[in-house]
Amino acid sequence: MEFVITTYCKIKNNAIWCNGQKLFSVKEMPASDFLKEAYKFSEMNYPKFHKMDNLSKLGLIAAEICFKNSDLLKNNDPENTAIILSNHSSSLDTDRIHQNSIANKDRYLPSPAIFVYTLPNIVIGEIAIKYKITGENAFLVSDKFDAETLVNYTQQLLKTNMAGAALCGWINYDGSDYEAFIYLVEIQKDSIKSVNFKALNQTIVNQLYQN
Amino acid sequence: MEVFTSYHNIVSPLGFTSEENYDAVLNNNSGLKIQSFGKLNESFCLGSISAEKINSWKKNYIGFEKLSKLELLSIISIQDVLNKSKVSLSDKRTLLIYSTTKGNIDALGSNANPAKAYLSNMANTVGDYFNAANTPLVLSNACISGLLAIIMAKRSIESGQYDTIVVCGGDIISEFTVSGFKSFNALSAEPCKPFDKNRLGINLGEAVATLIVTNNKNLINKDSAQIISGAGANDANHISGPSRTGDGLFHAIKKTIQNQNEEIGFINAHGTATPFNDDMESVAFERSGFSNVPVNSLKGYYGHTLGAAGILETIISVMALNRDQLIYSGGFKEKGLAGNITVIEKNKNKKMNAFLKTASGFGGCNAAALFKKC
Structure with missing residues (x-):
């Protein structure tokens, strides 16, 4: 069985790329404003988006761009599709908001709508809900992008039939820094063959991430 | 390839070794205490480790x-397990997996670091202490x-990447x-009563809690179990509400028990x-045919x-399996659940071969794993 990367998306430096092509860019602006512009560009039309924290918003836009340019959801069983994401800052961007809400005895106002986002895997949950994906999940945290662990774990799931397809990558949001790199992995079948697909291995995943 | 659990440790309000913890649980001792906590001087029922006890251990660590x-x-916790097993994290075929939800979240509230x-x-600080390779x-x-983390460790060993994985999980x-x-209204002011x-x-x-997962048969001991299978699945329903x-x-x-007898x-x-959580679990167990x-x-x-829960509870359950003991579901008196299940009402002896461990969490995530005697 051959596992291939069928689509990938990158979001950073005020721009969105898909499969190596720049789809969208705007002038330099604060990260949260960029997310609003990127949401409009994605034409997602998903009211729940506005309730999410920035990490989930970034992950959802990257997933939307990937799925718009992919037949993964058509070709694969949602029960058999895994979501494996990673980052460096966990949910710290939202953790700081919650921490600020409890720092002062006289203004002690923790909010459940914020607290629920103080776990990094909530972005996996949001993607799962939006696209009805019910397979395996994992959220990994590392100092920097770790292609080796991501690729190995995805291959372990695919080789043991614990997944037939996967959405993988890196979603980091930390203050003014943000970066998303999402790629879709499928089992190469005759029905989905394309010269644009790339083999799933560490070298290629690193190349796609860095370029 | 067969993958096993080996030496383990639990550091908790009930003791600093697995054995102390197991004995306390079997004697129905609870680590939960109503105490004042936080800057609002409110009372909460918490299972906290005494600061005196932690201080008394400090001098042993460089x-x-x-x-x-x-x-x-x-x-x-890790030192205890490494001492007993002679496993070394500086071995290239050994990995540390650390499971946590919030890690050093207390560092956010202080100016320290x-x-x-x-x-x-x-995790790197902990790994560096043991010269992790x-x-x-x-x-x-x-x-x-x-x-x-336990399921990932099994998968990783089966793929040939590592021979032994030290799985450690913690949260404060x-x-x-x-x-x-x-703020979620999720806290009980009294000791909690699962399934009641x-x-x-x-x-x-x-x-x-720390558990060694390995393919090395020399590390099998009387408190080991074989990890037969494990799987995860998402509800794709709600980020904080359990699926009905x-x-x-x-x-x-289903994925964990398929092809298993x-x-x-x-x-x-x-x-x-x-x-809601306990109702959800009872429904899932009934649907799985486990009412009895x-x-x-x-x-x-x-x-x-x-982040410790899944590892801590697996360790206690592996010990219970090997001792043929069913442990009372602490705090339970009277059933009130959406699904039909059999909650353990008191400690009992029962000849057993295997147990199922499950977990569910925010983000709609769920996991299950099957363990059997070696």
Whole structure:
């Protein structure tokens, strides 16, 4: 069985790329404003988006761009599709908001709508809900992008039939820094063959991430 | 390839070794205490480790002044397991997987060192203490982190990547988590009562638990179990509300028990004692055909220890399996659940061969794993 990367998306430096092509860019602006512009560009039309924290918003836009340019959801069983994401800052961007809400005895106002986002895997949950994906999940945290662990774990799931397809990558949001790199992995079948697909291995995943 | 659990340790309010913890649980001792906590001087029911006890251990550890509370407790727990097993993290075929939800979240509230709040920073500090050859892998997947870490360890060993994985999980009680769960109205002011009709919510607890997962048969001992299978699934329903149909947990269990014919002696459930979670689990167990399989939750002894929970509860359950003991589901008196299940009402002896462990968490995640005697 051959596992291939069928689509990938990158979001950073005020721009969105898909499969190596720049789809969208705007002038330099604060990260949260960029997310609003990127949401409009994605034409997602998903009211729940506005309730999410920035990490989930970034992950959802990257997933939307990937799925718009992919037949993964058509070709694969949602029960058999895994979501494996990673980052460096966990949910710290939202953790700081919650921490600020409890720092002062006289203004002690923790909010459940914020607290629920103080776990990094909530972005996996949001993607799962939006696209009805019910397979395996994992959220990994590392100092920097770790292609080796991501690729190995995805291959372990695919080789043991614990997944037939996967959405993988890196979603980091930390203050003014943000970066998303999402790629879709499928089992190469005759029905989905394309010269644009790339083999799933560490070298290629690193190349796609860095370029 | 067969993969086993080997030596283990639990650092909790009930003791600093697995044996102390097991004996305490079997004697129905609870680590939960009503105490004042936080700057609002409110009372909470928490399972906290006494500061005096932690201080008395400090002198044994080099450079403890620089260690956070969670780092120190993790090092105490891992050191015990490495001493007993002679496993070394400086071996290239050995990996440390660290499971946590919030890590050093207390670093955010202090001016000390906010860099410590990054989870990989904390895991690297622990790994460096033991001269780890490989960078520790950090898993942060809400309340299934611990069980998922054990499943990942098994998968990773089966793929040939490593021979032995030290799976450690920990979380501390912090004003961060206490205030957050309180804002959710999820905290019970009294000791929690998983699966009971009058359950009111969770108690937060703190613990670190460490379990060796390995393919090395020389590491099998009387407290080992074979990890037969494990799987995860998402509800794709709600980020904080458990699914009413138990779909995700049902599917995680289905994938775990397919092609297996082990008779399941008991299920160690997640059992947080929130009304919705326990209902969800009972529905998933009934749908799986487990209405007559004895079920317990250990949250009544420890509270919810977040990133440690799945590992801590697996260790106690492996010990119970090997001793042929069914452990009373602490805090339970009278059943009041949406699904038909059999909750363990008192300690009992029962010849057993296997047990099922499950976990569910925010983000709609669920996991299950099947363990049997070696």
